Amino acid sequence: MSEPVETVETTPEVVEEKQRNKVLLTEEGELTDKFFAVLRTVFLKYARLTSTTVKVKRKGAAATVQHLRTDEEKARVAALGRKEMNAFTRVTNGEDLPDEQWKEVTEYLDTNDKGELTFKGFIGLYALQTGALRRAITLPAAAASTRVQDTEEAETIKDLKAWGYDPETLDYTGIVVAPTPSAEPAAAEAAEEKDEKKEEEDEVAAKVEQLEVK
Template identity: 30%
Template sequence: MSTSVGAPAVEEHEKEKAALLDEEGDLTPKFEAALIRIFARFSSSYKEAHPDVQASGSGSSASIPRPEATDVLTEADLDAFSTATNGAALPQESKDEIREFLDIDKDGNLTLRGFIEMYHLQSDNDPEETWKDLSKLGFSSSLEYEDERKQATETKAAGDSATDQVADSKN
């Protein structure tokens, strides 16, 4: 009987997560927006083209410029991304598979299209691995960028504290 009590809780937890793929198996718009933000965060060419945009610090609702076709993830960018998600640089074998099976530029760098293809495949085959990555990169189960929500909460708390101090000084 305790088994059946635990099972619905797991299902409820699963229902809380935003969909990664729609009924046709395509990426949902929220998931694609999260992937664009992640790509922009790690792409050195994107950061060079958009020095004022901080993809890891911009609000989840704030749109960031979409990466251009020339924006890519270099080997060093992939290593930084892999270290953030898996704690270590990407093995050479994985880099070779990326070059063989995903969309790359003429220099062998992963394009945004290739990055989205990579996550489409992973999310279709192992959504929990995708959720682990998203969580490590600061996204909530609703695909909101949590670091930004944390900053907004801290800013509001600081503002409330200042308001309280002003009110106390008037009393």
């Protein structure tokens, strides 16, 4: 009896997804060099430089201080504070980052001594979101287990489009697909207004009832 032949799904959607995975992640589960470079470019667009110089240590020589020259050097001293992060998320998600999410980001990802997100933390954020196994930071066990299971490559694809990049090639096209703000805050606000209106109506009804009794 012959062994069953394993069928491999080859629909256009599956082929496209596999091709996209190769663009974002290597076979070893790392961020690809091109995706890493894109993230660095985007990070530096919004980040604030905390210094104009950087210490450089060359083999066989003492460390020297020099002015920032390359994006790699700039990324080492740049960071996203609350203001910079909001500017980034407005472009990426269409709205400011909620306070709870900012607290979570700065609690689990790498920050500087001012509590600002470093490039290492930014890379960690996208490594986790995209499902990379490496080039990510080490999280506490409980946090890591929940976040790794909750990775959403679709979110990364959406972000790339919002930045003007083609997610299939990671080439910059300048064609920006504007994000749609979450409906949750608006829904919550509408529900709160409805509750307040009901309380006012109940209060008025109670006063009218008191007058009628008198």
